[in-house]
Every structure is written in C-alpha cells, then in structure tokens.
Amino acid sequence: MMVPVRCFTCGNVVGEHWEEFKARTREDDENPKAVLDELGVERACCRRMLVSHKDLVDIVAPYQ
Amino acid sequence: MSEQYEVEFIERGDREATFLVRGVTPAFANGVRRAMLADVPTLSIDEVRVVENSSVMFDEQIGLRLGLVPLTTPRDEFSEGETVTLALDVEGPGTAYSGDLVSSDDLVSPAEENVPIIDLKEGQRLEIEADAVMDTGKEHAKHQGGVAVGYRHLQRIEVVGDNEAFEQDDPRIVRGVIEAEGELVPAESFGNDLTNRYEGKEVEVHDVPNAFVFDVETDGSMSVDDLVLAAVDSIGDRADELAAAVQL
Numbered sequence: 034m035m036v037p038v039r040c041f042t043c044g045n046v047v048g049e050h051w052e053e054f055k056a057r058t059r060e061d062d063e064n065p066k067a068v069l070d071e072l073g074v075e076r077a078c079c080r081r082m083l084v085s086h087k088d089l090v091d092i093v094a095p096y097q
Numbered sequence: 098m099s100e101q102y103e104v105e106f107i108e109r110g111d112r113e114a115t116f117l118v119r120g121v122t123p124a125f126a127n128g129v130r131r132a133m134l135a136d137v138p139t140l141s142i143d144e145v146r147v148v149e150n151s152s153v154m155f156d157e158q159i160g161l162r163l164g165l166v167p168l169t170t171p172r173d174e175f176s177e178g179e180t181v182t183l184a185l186d187v188e189g190p191g192t193a194y195s196g197d198l199v200s201s202d203d204l205v206s207p208a209e210e211n212v213p214i215i216d217l218k219e220g221q222r223l224e225i226e227a228d229a230v231m232d233t234g235k236e237h238a239k240h241q242g243g244v245a246v247g248y249r250h251l252q253r254i255e256v257v258g259d260n261e262a263f264e265q266d267d268p269r270i271v272r273g274v275i276e277a278e279g280e281l282v283p284a285e286s287f288g289n290d291l292t293n294r295y296e297g298k299e300v301e302v303h304d305v306p307n308a309f310v311f312d313v314e315t316d317g318s319m320s321v322d323d324l325v326l327a328a329v330d331s332i333g334d335r336a337d338e339l340a341a342a343v344q345l
C-alpha cells in the first residue's frame with residue numbers, strides 16, 4: 034500500500050528514496066537504472082523494493 | 098591470537114566503510130560480525146499510543162512502519178531498556194513523514210527525514226505518541242544497527258607465468274579487495290575480472306591467512322566507527338562476564 038520502509042532482505046532503509054524515484058521514473062521518464070544508481074540504492078534486493086512497488090492508498094481510500 | 102590487530106581502511110564513510118583487519122582468527126571475525134548485527138543496541142519505536150488514526154492503514158501497520166524508522170542513537174548515552182518519547186501529529190491532505198516525528202530528547206531524532214509513513218487524504222489524521230526503546234537486534238531486527246555486514250578473506254594474487262598468445266581467457270572473477278604487488282586493490286577497479294588486470298598472464302589466487310576484509314553499512318542510527326567499536330566492546334564485556342562467572 035505504502036512503500037516499505039526497509040528492504041525485506043537486507044534491512045537497508047529504502048522508503049526515503051521512493052518519492053524521488055517515482056517522480057523521476059514515472060513522470061520524467063528517466064531510466065530507472067540510472068536513477069537507482071544516483072540514489073545510491075546499490076544491491077539488487079533493495080532495487081527491487083522500489084522497482085516493483087505500487088502505491089495503493091489512492092485506490093483504497095474511497096472505500097474507507 | 099595476537100594482542101594487536103592491524104586495521105587498514107580501504108573506504109571510510111560515515112555510514113559505509115570497507116576495512117581490512119589482519120591477525121584475527123575466522124572465529125573472531127565472525128564474532129565481530131555477529132556482534133554488529135545482534136548485540137549493539139539501538140533506539141527504535143516499540144510502543145505506540147494512538148490518539149487518532151483515521152488513515153487507510155491499521156494502527157498495527159503504522160506501528161510497524163514507525164518501528165522500522167532508524168533513530169539516531171548517540172554512543173554511551175542510553176543503556177538497554179531506556180526509553181525516549183516521540184510524537185507525531187499530521188493532518189491530511191498530505192503525507193506523514195518520518196521527519197514529522199518530534200522527539201523529547203535532542204540527541205534522538207529520525208536518521209531519515211523523508212520516509213513516508215502514511216498518505217493522508219482530506220479529513221484524515223494521524224496523531225500518536227510513541228516510546229522508542231533501546232534494545233538489540235537479537236530482540237527485533239529493527240534494533241539492528243548494521244545492515245548487510247559481512248567479511249571475506251583477503252586474496253593475494255601472484256603472477257606465475259604467461260598465458261599462451263591468443264588463448265581465449267575465461268573470466269576470472271574476484272570480489273572484495275585483492276592484494277597484488279604488495280598493494281590493496283578493490284576488485285571493482287578492474288571490473289572484478291582478473292583477466293582485465295593481468296592480460297596474457299597466468300595468475301594464482303590465494304587466501305591470505307587471518308586477514309579479513311569487512312564491509313560494514315549502518316542504517317543511520319550510528320556511524321560505522323561507533324558500530325564497530327560498540328560491537329568489539331560487547332565481545333570484551335561478554336568475555337569479562339564469562340571470566341567472572343567461571344571463577345569459583
């Protein structure tokens with residue numbers, strides 16, 4: 034629903050990068066690989082946390 | 098085991114470091130690694146009193162997210178079991194961030210300000226009061242100060258001869274740090290492939306006995322220096338405890 038705070042595998046905090054990652058890849062159409070490299074999200078386990086995330090708050094909010 | 102270890106930094110940052118330790122046994126190296134993960138206490142939110150939560154997430158989910166936010170833990174200021182109170186009060190529309198947590202102690206604050214806790218819509222509100230407790234990674238992974246802490250043997254590269262001309266070289270992958278011609282070289286600098294560095298040469302790779310390259314990263318609750326020193330201290334404390342316990 035909300036981006037996970039930490040990487041499930043290694044415990045690195047990844048949540049802080051989500052909004053920048055989302056803005057740059059989904060709106061500005063930048064290459065996700067380059068964005069993750071720049072953000073310093075190095076390991077594959079942490080990268081998949083951001084790459085595979087989908088915000089769902091907007092979808093469930095009307096049914097609250 | 099020798100009394101003196103030799104420590105050499107290859108990379109040294111506040112939250113990330115690579116260093117070489119010589120003169121320790123594999124058991125001790127692993128002891129340090131485990132102490133960094135399980136025995137160094139950090140502050141982390143453990144109890145949440147919810148005043149109002151009209152967000153789309155349950156109280157428990159909010160509690161989990163708050164617990165995972167790293168809090169700065171100054172060394173030697175808190176002992177295990179001590180608590181610090183934090184509060185958060187955000188009204189929608191907007192997002193509640195880890196940075197919105199207000200701490201009652203100036204020494205303790207969220208290490209990351211930008212972690213979204215929950216997205217709040219019009220009319221929704223999150224107001225909580227939370228107790229951060231000092232505890233170890235043994236109790237819960239949220240108290241683990243070290244992230245992806247590991248070590249590997251230092252490897253020495255020796256050139257033993259020439260490869261026959263035009264022979265197809267298979268890649269020879271090494272990781273971490275190598276010792277070559279008496280110098281420490283991060284394997285990344287030659288693409289982790291020895292055939293890039295020693296083109297046309299035949300090389301042998303040997304583990305250097307009792308030399309370990311540590312990779313340490315922290316979640317921001319403390320610096321790498323503090324984490325490693327606290328880990329080594331905790332091993333010393335336990336050894337003293339054992340010595341005291343076996344004396345009759």
Ligand SMILES: [Zn+2]
Nearest residue numbers: 040043078079
């Ligand atoms: Zn990870």
